[in-house]
Amino acid sequence: MNKGRMFNKIFFPILILGIGLVISFGSYIYLSTTSSVIERVSNSKQSYITQIKNNLEQKIRTIEYAFNTYSTTSSFNEVVKNPITEKDFQAYRTVNTQLNYIATMGLEGTEYTLISLDKNWQISNGKLSTLTEDDLNNLYINYIDDHDKGLFWIKTDQGIRFVNTLPVFSKRKIAIALSDISLQTLNRAIDTDEHNPVFILNGQGKLMYENDSSEQLFPNQLEGISQVLSTFNDSGIVTVDTINNKSVQLIFAKSSYNNWIYCTVLEQQEISDSLKTTKFGLITMGLVLILLIVVVAYVISIIFTKPIRRIQQSLPKNTHFSSKNEFESIMDSIDTILIEKESLESLIKAEMPQLETQFILNLFRNRVSPEELSRKMPRFGYQEVWDPMYVTMLIQLDNLGGREASDKDVLLLAINKIVEEFIPEQQRLLPIILNDDTQATILRFTEFSEQEIRRKVLDDAAALIKNVNDYLNLSISIGISKTYENLLESKEAYEMSKQALHQRLNLGKESIIFYEDISMVVSGPVLLYYPVELESRLFDAIRLGDEEQVSSTLHPLLADMMKKNNHSANFEVTLVRFVNNLIQLEQLLGVEVLLTQDNHALYHRLLDIRNPEEIERMLLEEVILPMVRKMKEKTNKQFRCLSEKIAAIVRSEYDQELSLELIGDRLHYNPSYLSSIFKKEFGTTFSEYLMNYRLEVAKKWLIETDMTIKEIAERLEYHNSQNFIRSFRKKEHVTPGAYRKMNLAD
Template identity: 30%
Template sequence: MPKFLLRLLGFSFILAAIPVISIGLISYYIASGDIEEKVKEGNMQVLLQTQMRVEQVLKTLEFTSLQYLNSPLVMESMNKDLSVDDFSEIRDLSKGLYNLQTFTGIREAYLVNLQKDWLVSFSIFRQFSTFTDHARMASYAQYPNSLFWMTGNLVNNEAQTNLTEATSEGTNSSSKVIRMIYKIPIPTKGQPKGLLIVEIANSELKELLSSNAKLGEVFLVNRDGYDFLAEGNTSDSNRAIHALVAERIIQTQEESGFFNADVNGEALGVTFRSSPYNGWLYVSAVSIKEITQQSRKIAWITFIVCSIIFVLVALFALYGSRRMYSPIKRLFEFTKGIEVEDQDNKDELVSIEKRFSTLFSTERRLQQQVIGQFSQLKEFFMLKLFAGQLSDSDFAYRSQTFGYPAHWKRLGVLAVQIDSLQETRYREHDKDLLLFAINNIVGEIISREERFSPILLDQSQVTLLLSSHEHEAQLKQQFYDIAEQIKAKVHEFLQLPVSIGISRPFERVTQSVLAYGECLEALKCRMSLGQEIIIHYEDIDAGKKMMEVTVYTQLKLMEDQLGNALKAGDQSAVDMIFDKYIAAIVEKGIHFNEYPVLMMQLIAKVFHLVQEQGGSVKHVLGKKATIEHFLKLTTLESIIKWFKAELFEPIISFSNQQAESQYMNIANQMIKLVHERYDQEISLEACASILNFHPVYLSRVFKKEMKVNFSEYLAEYRMNIAKTWLENTSWKVSEIAERLNYTNTTAFIRTFRKIVDMTPGQYRDQYNKDL
């Protein structure tokens, strides 16, 4: 058998074996890993869905309870001494409690007045001090939060017994419950007036947990590590799992995750999620044995399939190797006439390689020639021009080689320099790279027909421009427009302050050296005119005459900017603008004796700003913030310190306090308008007109304080009024829609169904049926 054919056949067998074996092993491990990952993902999704179901129920109950507490009926009742004679009002309070039943799991609800010593539930009214669970309920007033949940072994046997006797129902008095407690009023500061206590049966909440046995058991653990929904000995085993989860959370700081653990001799895969809403821990535990059971089946299936594939690939390799060798054999016979060393080599492919290598050696050498760097030569050519090392004839001859324009009427030079890297995101070592970026921007902005190659020279980016204009005004405007475009693009892409000097127009290209010097001379005017300027060389004298006016105009502009920053309470912006203000005074060479005259206007503006916000200058700024104290300062450093410490810091703090108190007041006024005008045309724009604020501002403030949009709050309130009318009146749906200022009954029904999850007619029928 020929040597190469034997190698090809052996290699084909090896090539077939390695992929098949590798694929089999990889497939098994990937499939096993995927099964475990799917179980992890499935368990995590189950926990997420369970958490969402449970928290949706709890949040719905909280929101419904908050609406009930904010109703005028409850707010007024908190200030009354109710007795059994106040039957109508007690009935309304009890009916409101009954309406809190967003799902069937609510066992009981209590409205407690701590100050007036009375209690109302679904079906009873009595003095709170005589209630059997009085001590425990009274202790809730000492908790710090206005809203909290109580879990654990909450079994109010005596209260449940009283409720059973009062209602003549056979409720199980030993059923465990979860309690939601609201302090009244909301928010509560100090001792509350009353409490709203809603009890949910543990059994009802447990029904919300997932019951998919294949994905493991799901259970809930409270902040104290207690599985408050467990029954019998289940709590002990769950407590062991919770201890492992707690240790995992402490080690990794993860709010959710998966890990394997050995609990009571059984290997488990534990998935957990920590709820930021109420601190409960959702945990699922599944047996590792069940997870890996399917992996063993996959291993056998993979082995059988890979064995079959290996046999088929081996047969194909044998057939294919013989077919593949036939063209190599013909090529070997064809190249026998080419003389090379070691003609007797038995490896056919090596012999063919040597023969072809001899044929193509010359071509390979030709392909290794060096490609010239054309762009670098063009840049070097322009550098020699600005260095004065080229004559007119040299430039005319060599410019044709680089494809430069040969005809123009006038020329000009633009020099771009970076003003400063302070207050930017760059550092001094970035300057060369920034100049290179500016050079690229210039090359992109200006077309090739209007310029020669842009170059970097010292600390400047320099461009030689050409123009078809002859009139001085047109040339000046053309060069200025190009400079303005460069400045804008540099600011857009690099956020970098630059200034641009423009030379006088000229005709001979060798005058570029003098023109570059004019650009540098023009850029020196930044010392008096400030940064980010575009200046022509011929305007230097006029700029000197306007220097004094420019100083005071610049200071006046910065005073206005400083006032706006103080109003906004932006400390960083205030410091930045004031530093520029001081630098402007110092850089213009103003005598120290003139500092007070210039700064008196700034001090007066700050005092006026305090008075605009309703504050007293003496009360807000303090005793040292006076003109007399300012005039005693003798150094620039002390003046700067006085402005920042005695003026700016107090007024920024005062502005922020005013803004925070205004937000809450505005939100309360908007809520009051909704409660008073729900049956009228009330909108965000109407509130803005009444309160004298912009609608967008009111929308942002209301959303921030109430955590809900204005339109959603208005719709919710109107639908609550509609439910009351549907329960207590015989008005038609169209009449109720009209009274709530809905011109279209269909729109009212659509809104009611979206919020209540049923039509008005269905709601009235269900309410009458419950009665």
């Protein structure tokens, strides 16, 4: 599994370093162990060769001592000065006994010989023999002539020979004592379980004994060894070359008794055999340590690259990571993040007013925790002050200044800007538009008393009302909360200011209302008043569709509600009752205005408006006038139909007794109602219409018939002819007779 370049950069150096340390440590231990083993083997060899030296030297000294002692006895002089033949058994036995005694003190298997130079006999290994002249000459040549010492050792083909010319301290030698130690005897005396090669050199460097010819040395090497070792102490180690051109180390021990040098070889094979266990242990330990280092290197690499992997996982999923260099990829990603961070910071800086606005909104909605408050206040540039006091100020429009309702948002923004410019930053938080009707500002004061704060707020509020009126031609009202010490209480302060603004229904427009001033009124008893008579007049005007009457009736109705209900809650209750009655009237009249989807929030809208003029405008323009217009549309058809029925009755029954009471009974309508709709439809009253129609009929009869004026008057339901003549003359400006004459003459 590909772990990445950083993993490899950590893993392999640790692995190589660890393996290097293991090899170095193992090499150090191996060299130290080798040195220790060599020292141990050398010490063992040294002890071994010293033991051989001591054992052999002891035997040699015993032999020499025995012969020297024997040579000083009187029996020795008698024996060697007398001839011994086969017949001299007693003398032979004496000599042989002495030789056997000496043999018991020396090395087992050593042959002892006593030679009499004067009497030419020798006893060797229990055998008596006679010497010839040549034998004697050879003895003198080999053992006496050219020998300064009377006691010495020589090497023979069978071993080494101890030569003691007797008497020891006499220049005239009369006997020779020989002790022949065979190679087998020397091998037995020297051989141990170690089977090490042993070399014995005499004082002149001549090889006296060797038990292993595999490590052969040159004669000149032997002399060189003797010369070199002469400068050393009694024991030590020296390196020499063999005839096989191999370098060997010799461990030696010098005899202080006869200057013999005992040597043995420190063989590499022996050292290697001793180091086999050590090598195996070191190799095993090295492999275990290397395996452990691999595990440790892997774990360390995983641990050290874990932050990198976490960073990679934290970066966007679409980030491309180069397998060659994770750091460069991460740095590229970090650079990208930093660029994005700078862009985001710029965006946040640009959006800081919006964020601050949301923060103030959350204060009014009680959605800010103490921790968030302490963290965000410095972020928005509000310095911490000692014992601050806060006041919430709400501003609402009293009217739109003749503008459209859609302009309200723009007007509130303009008011918010005026507040922002008029009140210094040190004395406020950011002014905001709280909702569709309200602008809110949290004022901040330090080192001000309650009276000073009230005076300052009152002055600022009055100046704001004047500025808004001057610049925007608007009237506004301002509600002001009690002072409070903790910004987390801003929601309660908002409710106070809102409740204060409710009272402008009673105080009128451009009011500055402190919650403290109206708190007693708010908590007072609730007494409801409802103007039933004024409502009835308004509803009659609605039924008739009379817009002028409606407009003139609504204002006194609302004014009476506000005047008689001092408590804002009372007015809200009466206002809700009035709207409910409007809905019931609407249902009775069969029109749909308040029940449509566009006016489902009418209650909330009316209760949120604290401006009497705005309430009257909304009720008139959005509720009542639409009802009147709907009624007009609906009743126009009814009026026309009823009017046509009345006119038809007049045209068909003009010569009978007619009145609105009679027609009302027939049509099941109130005569007054019929009179009003007839006049509205025909532009004249019923009686005038009836009189005019009858006069038209009279004019026709005067021209087309011979009926007298009295008959016409009676036919048209005039009680006497004089009333008919007056009515005719009033309309036509002539009498009926004159009218007939004028038309007949034509």
